[in-house]
Amino acid sequence: DTAVSQTPKYLVTQMGNDKSIKCEQNLGHDTMYWYKQDSKKFLKIMFSYNNKELIINETVPNRFSPKSPDKAHLNLHINSLELGDSAVYFCASSQGGLAGGETQYFGPGTRLLVL
Amino acid sequence: KNEVEQSPQNLTAQEGEFITINCSYSVGISALHWLQQHPGGGIVSLFMLSSGKKKHGRLIATINIQEKHSSLHITASHPRDSAVYICAVTGSSQGGKLIFGQGTELSVKP
Numbered sequence: 103d104t105a106v107s108q109t110p111k112y113l114v115t116q117m118g119n120d121k122s123i124k125c126e127q128n129l130g131h132d133t134m135y136w137y138k139q140d141s142k143k144f145l146k147i148m149f150s151y152n153n154k155e156l157i158i159n160e161t162v163p164n165r166f167s168p169k170s171p172d173k174a175h176l177n178l179h180i181n182s183l184e185l186g187d188s189a190v191y192f193c194a195s196s197q198g199g200l201a202g203g204e205t206q207y208f209g210p211g212t213r214l215l216v217l
Numbered sequence: 218k219n220e221v222e223q224s225p226q227n228l229t230a231q232e233g234e235f236i237t238i239n240c241s242y243s244v245g246i247s248a249l250h251w252l253q254q255h256p257g258g259g260i261v262s263l264f265m266l267s268s269g270k271k272k273h274g275r276l277i278a279t280i281n282i283q284e285k286h287s288s289l290h291i292t293a294s295h296p297r298d299s300a301v302y303i304c305a306v307t308g309s310s311q312g313g314k315l316i317f318g319q320g321t322e323l324s325v326k327p
Contacts, residue, residue: 133313135313135314135315137315142319143254143301143319143320144317144319144320145303145305145315145317146317147314147315147316150313150314157313158313158314160314190258192260194260196313198313203247203248203265203267203307204248204265204307204313205250205262205265206250206262206315207262208252208259208260208261208262210258210259211258211259211260213258
C-alpha cells in the first residue's frame, strides 16, 4: 500500500493550459504539503494544510490553487501554465507538523513539463 | 545566502570509504531532517533530530544546536548509497514547513 501517492506521475502540456495534480495519503496524517523542485534540484515549500485548513502559502502566484476536500487529500490546480512552472512537484504529509519536529513522508513526485 | 547550507555539493568516493556531509543553518529550528533522494527521484526521510546523535545501520546523524551544525556520516560506503542527500530544517515558528539545503550529490564507485 502506497503511503503518499500522486497522480499523474508525468504531465506534459502546452503553455496557457490548466492542469491539476492530485495527492492522497493513507497514513492518517493531519498535515499535508506541496513542494516544488526546480531544474537545479532545489526544493521549496509551496503550501501546507492542516486538517483541510491552509496554514502556509509561501508567496506562490495565485495561478496555483490548492484544495483539500478532506485531510487525506491535497490537490494542486494550476491555471494558465507558464514555461517556468516546469518542475517536479512533491506532495508530503506528517502526523501533526504545525510546531515542526515531525517526520514527513513524500509522494513519488509529479514531473510537469510545459511546452 | 540560503538559510540552510550544505557541503560539499558533490562528492565522489570509493566503495568502503567513510563519508561525511555537513549542514549549517542560520535560523532557529525545532528539528533537522536528513533526506535521501534516489536517482529515480523519490525522497525518503533518513533522520529527524533535535539534539545529539542518531544511528540507523551504516548511517549516523549528529547535531550541535549551539553551533547550528549537523553532519551525516556513512560508514563502509557502497555504490547503492549513491544518491542526493538533502539537509532540511523545520523552523521553530514556521508551521512545520521544511527549509531545504541545496543537496549533496554522492557517487560511490565500486
